[in-house]
Amino acid sequence: MSVTRSPVGEVEHDRCATTVVLHPVGQPEPASRPDGAGQERWWRRWAAPGALVAIAALALFLRVWQLDALGFNSDEAVYAGQAASLAGNPNYSPFFPVFRAHPMLFQTLLSPFFRTGEVDVAGRLVVAVLGVATVLAVHLLGARLYGRRVGLVAALLIAVMPYHVVVTRQVLLDGPMVLFATLTLYCLVRFVQAQQVLWYVAAGAMLGVTMLTKETSIVLAGGVYAFLALTPTVRRPVRMSVLALAPMVVVFATHPVSQALAGRTETGRSYLVWQLFRRPNHSMGFYVETVPAAMGLLVVAAAVAGLWWLRGRRSWRETLLVSWIAAPVVFFQLWPVKGFQYLLPAAAPVAVLAARALTALPVPERMGRLLRRAVRWPDARPSTAVRTVRAAVIAVVTLSLLVPSWNAVNRANNATFLAGSGGVPGGREAGRWLAANTPEGSVVLTLGPSMANIIQYYGHRRSYGLSVSPNPLRRNPSYAPLPNPDWWLRHNDLQYVVWDSFSAGRSAFFSERLMVLIRRYHGRVVHTEYVDGTDSTGARVPVPVVIIYEVRP
The missing domain is CATH 3.40.50 (Rossmann fold)
Structure with a gap:
């Protein structure tokens, strides 16, 4: 147990603590405060919810602006066609079988919108809403790990990140899958903090839902295993692990069981054989060339640099996030077939690590003095100058994401195309x-x-x-x-x-x-x-x- 001092008091930290205990420092508060103090308390109470609402609105705007400018690409057509066939739409049943390669959870969620006629915008709107839900889930994750401020900054980064914006404007499995993956990570964090079996079981069930959205997300189980193996302070008895594994297996089993009941047991096996023997479709440097730029070079740099300059505060939290990032990165880098959206599960933990670094950015004392002189703010406290510098850096990083995201959603007439990055012109x-x-x-x-x-x-x-x-x-x-x-x-x-x-x-x-x-x-x-x-x-x-x-x- 360690104790640190904050502006509101002393905060006790336990490595696996479920709560934060505040001990007031100094004299107790008076029974009544001036009106200005009451107004300040009101502002502080509603500032964070208001900021979160604004971030969610910005995320929704970027995901729906000119959503109908381009038609479906190939994968979107397949998933939407499956949803339409599942709903019994006669326009698509002859061309798109219900069972193809992937599980049917996402297509089932879409099917009520595809019962009649030609549908594309409604399907994309569903994905956009799920993308905004992911932004909120990232806020919950960041706030649970590092506090409300980190949660808000992480939500802002993922809201305007080109990688997440582009993918969650398309009828693809990856956007909904990342929402469930982020919720899986959140449940795992709650388990580590509370050491309650209920959260461990919830994490297993949520990972099953993630796999039921896209079966390749099973690689995230490798991230969980790596984290538990590298963190001996986390209690993980065999019985508890079996309890967590059981709901994951039961939830995902609905996919092969439904195929067997429909007489399509060969579909999954044939697809697996094809995947194992596919030729590489990109060079080994594909992800290095495309994904860091899509996530934002400044975001990636902040996440990596923060691991270094905050190494003195290292805990199980960073081990968990890095393990979660490493699992899909290592697997899909070694896998011969590469896709633009395959590493999207790493976006949420990268955003949280970057937010942690940006909110704790070390600011030299000399820079604070120069800032106070530049803005003629001699009476400002050093902490105010530091917060101002950090806010300015966060604004620059956000702008570096917002500009390419805005360009991406406004490029309807573009003669270049990267699979998974948008619709197909014409x-x-x-x-x-x-x-x-x-x-x-x-x-x-x-x-x-x-x-x-x-x-x-x-x-x-x-x-x-x-x-x-x-x-x-x-x-x-x-x-x-x-x-x-x-x-x-x-x-x-x-x-x-x-x-x-x-x-x-x-x-x-x-x-x-x-x-x-x-x-x-x-x-x-x-x-x-x-x-x-x-x-x-x-x-x-x-x-x-x-x-x-x-x-x-």
Whole structure:
């Protein structure tokens, strides 16, 4: 037990304490205070809730602004299509089976919004609201670990962080999964502080819910194990661990049980085989190049630097947060297949560590004196100057996140695309054009399965990807290959061919092969979608991103 002194009194700290005990210092408060003191107490009482409401409003604004500017990308189309099929929407049932690769918790939550018609904005709104809920969960986590001020700053950082903003504007599994992962971490913190079995069981059940949202989150169990192994002061009897493991297994078991009852027991196994034998889709440096910039370089730097300059205050808290970060980072760095959003579970603990560092930023005494002189504030106490410097640094870090987030939500017409980072320009419009201008029952050949998913979602036309491998070990088991597209075209079983610049940028070989088929079967351009681009002189020019060809034998 240690005792530290704060402006309001002495605070007792226990490594695993559940409460903070305040001992008043000095004389007791008088029975009555002047009106100014009462007003100050009122302001202090409502300042934190007011700040949290403002942070949540800012988070919601960034996640819904121009939410409909772009249509779905491939993954969004798949998850939304599953939700629509689950709801019995006849527009999607023929194209999107209910059971594919991942568990169905998120799709089930979406399904009430997808019962009729074409839906995309409603699905994204659900994810945006869950993203704001994650901001509030990060506040709870930071406040529980380090106090209310750290909780507020951590919530602010995650609210404007480009990484979290971009992903929680899309119908992807990762945004909801991070909400449940953050709540799992919160339950674990409560267990360590209280040493009550109820919180340990709650952490296990919440981890099961996290895995039921996206099964790859099982890697977070490795973070829990690493934390317990590195923290001998935390009590962890075998019986308690079994009690925590049981609800996790029971909750997640609903996924394989539901597949077995539906007669789709092979789906999960086929998907696992495909994942194990997939070729790498990015270089080993992909995450280093993309994720720190998306989280914010200043945020990452603050989190790392804070671990150093606050090393004298090191406790189980930092061990827990670092273990939680390390688990997905190590696993997905070694995993050959890499995705932009895969490391999102690390965003919350990084934000908390950065907030801890920024609120305890060491400010040299000389800097405080210079500040008091610069603003002609000679009577200000040194602590006031320190708080002012820290607030200014927090504002700079927040602005460094807000600007790229604002740019990201305003880039509807962009000729570049990174999977998982947003919608696909031109995809929705091309699909709708096919739905309105081609006969029902038309069949479409696309360059890859990504555009095929988008065409099927918005165009309601059966689509096949040219690049889908006939080798079962080299393709997603959800996609049907075309071993001989020439035969299909020769017999008029394919009537339209769609070329898109995003798939072409990933595979020049299949792009050239598609163009050969277009020329061979008298392809005629019937529709083109453009975005704004620039030429070699910097002038703005329209850039074709989706081209639809009509072909005939």
